[in-house]
Amino acid sequence: MRFINMKYSILSRLNIGFLFVFLLQAGLAAFVAIKLNRLQYIRTSILTTDTQILDYEKKVTDALLSQMRYEKKFLITRDADIYDRFLVNNHEVNQNIKELLAISGANRDFKNLLNEIKTLHNSYNELFGNELRYVQAGNYYPSGMYEENKEKVLTSMLEKLKQLRSDIKQQTYNKIQELGKVNSDTQNMTLVILIASLLLGVVISRLIMRSIVNPLEQVKDKTRRITEGDFTKDLSISSPPEIQELANIINMMCNKLLQIDKMKADFFSSMSHELRTPITSFKEGLRLLQTKAQGETSDSEKRLLAIMAQECNRLLNLINATLDLSKMEAGMMPYRFFPEDITPLMYKVIEELEPLAQAKNISIKTKVGRKLPVVKMDSERILQVLRNLIANAIKYTPQGGQIKISTQPVKPGRIEVSVADTGVGIEQEDLKNIFDKYRRGSNSGGRVGTGLGLAIVKHIIDAHGGRVWVNSNQGIGSTFSFELQS
């Protein structure tokens, strides 16, 4: 429907819908009223007009027959009384025909019939008048012929009256038929209009609901995409106005979020540059000083340079870790997931960190499970996880200890990776929040660290839809494990 696409408010749409149904119901009420009126009219016309006509027709017939009888009697007796009665009946016939003409109203057929009866009655009176003149004068007249003519006229009159009676009865019968028809028409029409208004109600309410629910679905979709990080201002809803306004606000919100996103990206790139560049310059300078100025530096100056280089490294690690974690927390760390085998990544990290382990005489053993499935991962980030866990294992394991790295399939399409060490272990109290940022265990002692490594590990594994956990016994060792799925 066209009005659905127009800019009608939700309230107007509901009002228009209800108005349609109301108009249909009002139409039904008017139709029923008209039909009831018609029924009433037919009923009244049967009860009054038709029965009255029948009454008067009977009176005319009776009066006519009496008039005829008195006329015959008078011709035999010549009694003035009887003549008077003849006149009374004659008057009655005329009067009742007049009444009949008045009641029959606009019915042309009845009127014609009544006029014919009236004419015949006049002819009869004329014949009798002529005959009376002969009788009063005492002259001879052809009484047989008069008798015959009067008989003809009266018979014809009685036939016409009979026809009037049967026409009226037929008319009454027709009216009763019409009564039945109007009644059943009204019932059928009422049923049809009721069903139509019910269907119209359903169709209109569906159209109205669709015109509201569809834009709401679009809003819901867009909101979901916003939570997934899609801030494009592409929500376009033309009606209803209330939802259009909501869409405009969501687009404005997207605009704001895009600006904030850009600010965050700018912040990270400028921070990376501003913090890393000078430290990298310091490092390079220190390296030159340590290598080129060998002869001219005293032992204490060499120690100082070494400490400065170590501090530079520590600062660089802290900056890298802080920026990484901030990016992850801001949802700005880009992930590229591909199905990969974790084993080569594990060996790569072991190779990188082997010198550190050797320096502490720590042996690194591996155990790779059979039929290890490939799992969905961002290999750069999983390398970061393995680096943090294995570096921690080396850091928190004393000289001569052991580290065992194992991978094994668990459930279909899932793998579990564990890094177990024979290190210092973690205090029970620290285990609860060991993955929180800046949280360093009481076992960390004088070891260099940021307290950010495990927080980064947890973020990365969470982003993969996996889980990470630790089992540890103080003085015996710790096992850090994580699970990934395909």
Ligand code: ADP
């Ligand atoms: P840090 O820079 O202090 O190592 P992490 O976030 O990597 O920060 O680790 C947090 C804390 O967890 C550490 O300070 C340490 O107390 C504890 N920890 C981490 N790995 C081990 C491990 N392999 N053995 C014992 N303790 C560990």
